[in-house]
Amino acid sequence: MESMSLVTKDTSWWVFTLPAFIGSKTLLDGYVLVSLGLTFLSVGLLTWAFAPGGVAWKNGRNRRGLSAIPGPRGLPVFGSLFTLSRGLAHRSLASMAWSRANTQLMALSLGSTPLVVASDPHTAREILTSPYFADRPLKQSAKSLMFSRAIGFAPNGTYWRLLRRIASTHLFSPRRILAHEAGRQLECAAMLRNVANQQRSNGVVSLREHLQAASLNNIMGSVFGKRYDPAQDSEELNELRDMVREGFELLGAFNWSDYLPWLSYFYDPFRINERCSKLVPRVRKLVRVIIEEHRVRSNNNKSGKLDHQDHDHGDFVDVLLSLEGDEKIEEDDMIAVLWEMIFRGTDTTALLTEWVMAELILNPDMQEKLRAEIEAAVGDGRGLTDADLSSLPYLQSVVKETLRVHPPGPLLSWARLSTSDVQLSNGMVIPADTTAMVNMWAITHDPHVWEDPRAFRPERFMESQGGADVDVRGCDLRLAPFGAGRRVCPGKNLGLVTVTLWVANLVRHFKWAQDPTRTVDLGEVLKLSCEMKRPLHTVALPVKGF
Ligand code: HEM
Numbered sequence: 001m002e003s004m005s006l007v008t009k010d011t012s013w014w015v016f017t018l019p020a021f022i023g024s025k026t027l028l029d030g031y032v033l034v035s036l037g038l039t040f041l042s043v044g045l046l047t048w049a050f051a052p053g054g055v056a057w058k059n060g061r062n063r064r065g066l067s068a069i070p071g072p073r074g075l076p077v078f079g080s081l082f083t084l085s086r087g088l089a090h091r092s093l094a095s096m097a098w099s100r101a102n103t104q105l106m107a108l109s110l111g112s113t114p115l116v117v118a119s120d121p122h123t124a125r126e127i128l129t130s131p132y133f134a135d136r137p138l139k140q141s142a143k144s145l146m147f148s149r150a151i152g153f154a155p156n157g158t159y160w161r162l163l164r165r166i167a168s169t170h171l172f173s174p175r176r177i178l179a180h181e182a183g184r185q186l187e188c189a190a191m192l193r194n195v196a197n198q199q200r201s202n203g204v205v206s207l208r209e210h211l212q213a214a215s216l217n218n219i220m221g222s223v224f225g226k227r228y229d230p231a232q233d234s235e236e237l238n239e240l241r242d243m244v245r246e247g248f249e250l251l252g253a254f255n256w257s258d259y260l261p262w263l264s265y266f267y268d269p270f271r272i273n274e275r276c277s278k279l280v281p282r283v284r285k286l287v288r289v290i291i292e293e294h295r296v297r298s299n300n301n302k303s304g305k306l307d308h309q310d311h312d313h314g315d316f317v318d319v320l321l322s323l324e325g326d327e328k329i330e331e332d333d334m335i336a337v338l339w340e341m342i343f344r345g346t347d348t349t350a351l352l353t354e355w356v357m358a359e360l361i362l363n364p365d366m367q368e369k370l371r372a373e374i375e376a377a378v379g380d381g382r383g384l385t386d387a388d389l390s391s392l393p394y395l396q397s398v399v400k401e402t403l404r405v406h407p408p409g410p411l412l413s414w415a416r417l418s419t420s421d422v423q424l425s426n427g428m429v430i431p432a433d434t435t436a437m438v439n440m441w442a443i444t445h446d447p448h449v450w451e452d453p454r455a456f457r458p459e460r461f462m463e464s465q466g467g468a469d470v471d472v473r474g475c476d477l478r479l480a481p482f483g484a485g486r487r488v489c490p491g492k493n494l495g496l497v498t499v500t501l502w503v504a505n506l507v508r509h510f511k512w513a514q515d516p517t518r519t520v521d522l523g524e525v526l527k528l529s530c531e532m533k534r535p536l537h538t539v540a541l542p543v544k545g546f
Contacts, residue, residue, distance in 0.1 A: 054079035054109025065429030071107030079109025085254045090410035094442035111259030115435045119442035121477035129485035133416040141250045144276035150340035170319040183221040187214040208535040211350040219345035225315030252528035287335045351531040355406040397458035407481040408529045410441035510540040
């Protein structure tokens, strides 16, 4: 689709035609280089001087509606690339929007890419729910890693709708989430045991490693029907972990060439292309083996060797393999879809749980209150189930407040792309082929939207204490950490139920306190998601009776 050419189109033609055109044998001719440099500089300066929003908004692109879209000029040629390429972009963009009073919409240039950022709930809703913003710009790394064929980056069209429908019915529907409850419980029990062992032997617990292991195994269970035992499957597990880590790095890395395509000829500090092309065959190999195992099992099943309960409790691979007719998808597409699920499902769940636990360690009174609520609900010593979670309002409020203060995707992780001019209710028009971001962090930290936004106060969501009843799943844009509209996160219910169950069990079984040698630090680092800069180290004292 044409709009997808934003960062992927081939721009190499000029390297070969330009020398001939200006009568020189080589591009490295001194005269040519100086002329090119001067032309480049003048065009850069001219467009910069006359374009609010920066170079990518030249020719009045930001003035198509009744009101112009305001924004900083940024630097010639680069625009605001430096603001987004390092540090905490959500915070820099929020400060910029607040100081310029550009919260509704702010125009920026990322090299040659025009970008708008919404930092208020109303405009955010208009963008996220518009059918003309149902595409995403495609980063080079995502394309190289096959994500253009997976749900998150596939362009809005028949193929994407088919994938969404299959995933909603067979992976994320309430019935399927319930069917995988046993797996969640299993991972949770293993995590609690490992935490207890580490506390016993080391006197402290590095919680992140336990959360990441549980998260990966949990998603592997629902998607691939495969759970790893670290003692027995260490080789395959290490390979999988290594691939996931490499993929995260590649997708999360800021690739300058996405915005300045000409840079790719001489500047690729992270060796993104080279690393992607090494990773893809490894992914294919691993996923193909698992698909083949499923094929063999399914053939045996057809000949009556396996029982039928597999159909109900089957995993996502079984589902994809069973598709027929128009719904049948190619093996490479299947690999892309399955691979994406591991990516999306693993880090978000682990890092959100880590943020919740960090806040509970810093607020022991809240931790105590939560433990008391859980005990009152399941004091008879039985295990907590998914069904118990909805009747624990304080637990729900703690998770919501964490999503507000530490949204895992502060810029909603994946931007949107306009496929035609979009008229907003404030009179601004966002032109076609514009990348749009919603700064959810700015919204959840805006004092006009939330009272005392920097304070961690779960009570603000307790209806019994006059708090607000906010649905975080995309209905209320004051707090929409899973996005909204047709591209809202399809894994939101699975993510929420997993995090809530794990937090409840972690608090029920242990009293969590600061490790005096490494106190809790709420510093952030923004990669693919926003995680704690320093992994959480903590003391976990077993609660009597468990
Ligand atoms: C705490 C957990 C999670 C958070 C905070 C989160 C957040 C998000 C956000 C902000 C988006 C972009 C939404 C938009 O553009 O409006 C997204 C998309 C997506 N998420 Fe999640 N997510 C979580 C868990 C999961 C899980 C567990 C899965 C699957 C196993 C998943 C799969 C996806 C997919 C496939 C998309 C792309 C949807 C599309 O483009 O059509 N997410 N997520």
